[in-house]
Amino acid sequence: MPSDRISPTRGGSFLETVSLFGLPALAAATFIFSLPGETRSQGEPSGFPSPPEPPPLCPGRHPGAGDSTPVDLAEIRRAYREIEGDVRRRLARGDAPPAASFARPYDAGLPACREEATRSVELPRTETSRLRGRRLCFLRVSDPARVGLPPELENVPGLEILVASIPHLGDLPEVSRRLGRPVALGSAGLARALGVRCASTWIVVSEKGDAAELHEVR
Amino acid sequence: MPPSFTKFASLAASGLLAAVGAWAQSARKPDSVGPLPFEGADSVTSVLGRTDASLVLRSWKAKGILACTHGFDVRVCLWVENAYPSGIFEVLRQPYKTQLAEMRGMIQGLEPAAWGPLGSSSHSPFSGDGTALQFGEARVYTYVPDLGLYQSDVPVAVPSRSQFQPDYVSELDRLGWRSPWVDRLTCPETILAGLKSCGGAPDPVTCAGTWGSYYPRIGGVVHPSPAVGAALQALRAGRAASRPLGRAVLSTYDYEPRTGHYLQMIEPVAKLGISIGSPFPEALDLGAGSRYGNYLFVHFGIFEYCSGCLPVRLVEERPPQ
Numbered sequence: 001m002p003s004d005r006i007s008p009t010r011g012g013s014f015l016e017t018v019s020l021f022g023l024p025a026l027a028a029a030t031f032i033f034s035l036p037g038e039t040r041s042q043g044e045p046s047g048f049p050s051p052p053e054p055p056p057l058c059p060g061r062h063p064g065a066g067d068s069t070p071v072d073l074a075e076i077r078r079a080y081r082e083i084e085g086d087v088r089r090r091l092a093r094g095d096a097p098p099a100a101s102f103a104r105p106y107d108a109g110l111p112a113c114r115e116e117a118t119r120s121v122e123l124p125r126t127e128t129s130r131l132r133g134r135r136l137c138f139l140r141v142s143d144p145a146r147v148g149l150p151p152e153l154e155n156v157p158g159l160e161i162l163v164a165s166i167p168h169l170g171d172l173p174e175v176s177r178r179l180g181r182p183v184a185l186g187s188a189g190l191a192r193a194l195g196v197r198c199a200s201t202w203i204v205v206s207e208k209g210d211a212a213e214l215h216e217v218r
Numbered sequence: 219m220p221p222s223f224t225k226f227a228s229l230a231a232s233g234l235l236a237a238v239g240a241w242a243q244s245a246r247k248p249d250s251v252g253p254l255p256f257e258g259a260d261s262v263t264s265v266l267g268r269t270d271a272s273l274v275l276r277s278w279k280a281k282g283i284l285a286c287t288h289g290f291d292v293r294v295c296l297w298v299e300n301a302y303p304s305g306i307f308e309v310l311r312q313p314y315k316t317q318l319a320e321m322r323g324m325i326q327g328l329e330p331a332a333w334g335p336l337g338s339s340s341h342s343p344f345s346g347d348g349t350a351l352q353f354g355e356a357r358v359y360t361y362v363p364d365l366g367l368y369q370s371d372v373p374v375a376v377p378s379r380s381q382f383q384p385d386y387v388s389e390l391d392r393l394g395w396r397s398p399w400v401d402r403l404t405c406p407e408t409i410l411a412g413l414k415s416c417g418g419a420p421d422p423v424t425c426a427g428t429w430g431s432y433y434p435r436i437g438g439v440v441h442p443s444p445a446v447g448a449a450l451q452a453l454r455a456g457r458a459a460s461r462p463l464g465r466a467v468l469s470t471y472d473y474e475p476r477t478g479h480y481l482q483m484i485e486p487v488a489k490l491g492i493s494i495g496s497p498f499p500e501a502l503d504l505g506a507g508s509r510y511g512n513y514l515f516v517h518f519g520i521f522e523y524c525s526g527c528l529p530v531r532l533v534e535e536r537p538p539q
Contacts, residue, residue, distance in 0.1 A: 066294075079371045080275070086366035087271045102324050102384075108466070130399040160393055162466075169328075169468070172390070176330035183330065184392040185466035193403040193464055 102169040109188040110164045112140055113198035113216040120213050121195030123205065132209030138164045138186045140199035144171040147178050150217055153202055162186025164199035254312065256512040258319040260485060262306070262382050265318075266363050269303055269516050270482045273491040274365065277301040277480070277520065278374065286527035293526040298373050299533060301480045301491070301518035303365075304473035305385075307452035308357040311511030313389050316357065317485060321384065325357075328389060352447045353438045354511065356395070356455035358386035358471050375523035375530045377473065384468055386459035388437060391466040394458070401434035404464025408433040420495065422477035422535040426450060427495020432457050435465070445506035446499045448513035449481055453494065456517060473519040478536035480518035491518055495538035 123131060135156055141147050141163055153159055161183045163175065176183045186199075194203060198216055205212045278300040285294045308317060314329040316322050361382045367374045394400040401408040407424055411433035416425035425431050430441060430450045435458040441447030452475075459471035475481070475494060482491040486508040492501050523530045 083275065083367065083370050083372060083374075084272075086370065087274070090364060090366040091267055091269070091271060102327070106468070124403065127399050127402055130397070130402075136393075162393065169390075170324075172328055173330050182392070185390045187394075187462060187464050187466045189404045189462065189464035190394070190400055190466075 104169060105165070105167050106163070106169050106185060107165040108138075108186055108191065108199075110138065110140070110186075110191055110196065110199040113200060113218055115216075116218060117216045118213065119216075120211055122211050123194070123209065125210060127209065129209060131205045131212075133207055134158075134160070134205040135203065136160045136162060136194070136205075137202040138162050138191055138196050138199045139183075140164050141166040141171070141175055144168075144174045144178070147175050149179060150202065150215075152215075160184070162190075164191070254315060254510055254512075256317050256485070256510055257315055258317070258322040260317045260514060261319045262361065265306060265484055265514065265516065268484050268488045269363070270489075270491045270518075271303075271365055273301050273480060273482070273518055274303075274367065274374065275300075277518075278372075281522065284524045284527045286524075295524040295527050296373050297522065297524040297528065298375060299520060299522040300375050301520050302362070302374075302376055303516050304360070304362050304377055304519045305456065305471060305475075305517040306359040306361050306382075307456055307475075307481075307515040307517055308359075309354040309448040309451045309455075309511075309513040309515075310356075311354050313355050315355075315512075317512055317514050318359075320382070321357070321359075324384075325387070328387070351438060351440050352444060352451075352511075354448060354451050354513075355388045356386070356437060356451050357384065357388065358452075358455050358459040359384050360469070360471055360473075373523065373525055375521035377519070377521055377530050377532075380472075385471040386455055386467050388455060390468070391458070394435070394465045395437045395455075398434040398436050400464050401436070405433065405435070405461075408435075422495070422537060425495065426453055426477055427497060427538045429495055429499060443499070443503045444508065444511070445483070445503045445513065448508075448511075449483070449502060449515060452513065452515050452517075453481070473517065473532055475517055476519075476532070476535035478538050479520045482516045482518065483513070484516055485512060485514035491516075493539040497538065 135153075135158060137149070137153060137159060139147075139149075139161055142165075144166070149161075159181065161179060161181055162185065163172065163183055164186045166172065166175070172183055191197075191199075191201075194212060195214060196203065200218075201214055201216045203212050203214050278298060281297040281299055283294060284297045285292060287293070306318075310316070314325055316325045359382060360380055362377050362380050364379055365376075367376055368379075388395040398408070402412075411424040411431045416431045417428055419425075420428050424433055426449075429446055430439060432454055435454040437451055437454075439447045439450050439454075441450060456471060456475040458465045459467050460474035462470065477495040479494050480491040481494050481502075483489045483502060483506060487506050489502065489506070492499075496502075520533045520536075521530050522528065522533050
């Protein structure tokens with residue numbers, strides 16, 4: 001029964017066997033032996049790089065275009081010591097006592113409200129949890145002796161009073177005493193962020209914290 | 219003794235005790251315990267005497283030669299940069315107190331009759347509640363002293379001289395200093411700073427190195443070191459004063475404290491100036507714990523200058539050293 005199997009006993013079979021099995025094996029062996037003994041990635045250079053050749057010296061002359069002065073280390077040392085001495089003398093002498101004073105006005109830049117009005121604004125959703133239920137009042141103080149809160153605010157707990165303008169900063173404790181609450185300064189930047197356009201304005205933030213009701217008073 | 223009298227006496231005693239308790243717990247001005255040891259113990263002159271003036275010279279370097287023209291001439295100048303004292307920062311755990319004798323009367327004069335619910339600032343890492351949260355009041359003063367370097371032979375960048383002036387008093391900005399929502403509403407960097415940690419990505423714009431974040435610019439800091447935490451509080455106050463946005467300041471502090479510039483501790487221990495955000499904060503921290511939580515710093519901005527070509531100006535932030 002004829003068979004397709006390759007058998008070394010059949011005629012011409014040795015050459016066939018060599019050509020079928022030997023040639024691939026020979027090619028693989030050649031490939032393996034052709035690999036270098038040292039394994040490297042493609043970008044690595046072989047061996048140590050030879051030092052670059054130094055660039056040739058320029059035979060030309062390139063003088064400076066302007067005046068030049070040689071460095072005088074002794075002079076630099078003397079100047080440095082002089083500076084050090086000046087600083088030491090100045091520190092030992094001290095300056096005159098500074099004159100700082102709170103007898104100056106503060107004005108956040110909010111105009112005075114011309115008429116009474118009530119309006120609502122939306123607040124940024126990112127701050128709802130921190131703002132909910134807050135009550136703030138941007139207060140304009142023209143005379144600390146006559147300062148007062150609107151009747152609706154007199155007994156509101158947690159009310160933050162922010163003074164938007166006052167003739168003398170030193171009058172803040174007097175304002176605090178008259179209102180029976182702590183007071184702080186308010187800024188135009190915060191007022192704008194909350195939708196306030198004039199002072200005095202008091203703000204009631206909703207329980208959700210996403211909206212505020214603004215009451216402008218003269 | 220008649221029983222009715224005993225009943226009446228016990229009722230009266232209970233009522234008296236309840237009244238005393240309610241009075242003690244009410245939100246009123248606490249009783250004074252007298253001046254604390256640090257109050258008014260320093261002055262601007264004594265601070266100047268302990269200022270690390272050698273830092274001006276240590277940080278001096280020539281950046282190059284600049285040539286410029288104003289249309290009719292050519293100027294050539296030495297472009298230099300150096301640090302220079304520009305402000306005094308103060309951090310205290312007690313409100314309405316100050317270490318500077320010049321400011322004592324003024325700060326005490328601001329003390330209100332009633333403090334309200336936000337009056338306390340006594341929390342510190344030693345509070346024993348398991349947190350490293352610390353809170354402090356802060357003040358920022360502009361002060362560019364005359365160190366006698368204006369007319370020196372060596373060009374030195376000296377910012378325009380200005381008188382001592384208070385710029386920021388955190389008690390007057392109590393809402394912004396205590397509540398992060400004010401900065402979140404008005405200062406965009408606060409949102410950016412909230413997206414990452416300064417421990418992992420200490421960029422020089424929002425972080426004082428690994429000391430912590432400049433934002434939000436509030437007085438509460440979670441930091442294991444009281445001294446470095448106080449430095450961070452001082453830097454936050456300096457930033458609020460230099461770029462107020464929604465914050466209440468008395469005047470703008472012109473020399474924003476920036477990463478890589480310098481901060482020198484004066485109280486409780488006078489030390490050498492250190493690069494803001496330095497990866498080696500031990501220099502600031504070691505031996506610098508304050509018993510009363512009072513800290514005083516001198517801020518050195520880094521300025522550059524080239525006579526006739528470049529006016530004195532504050533340089534940008536840079537990686538801390």
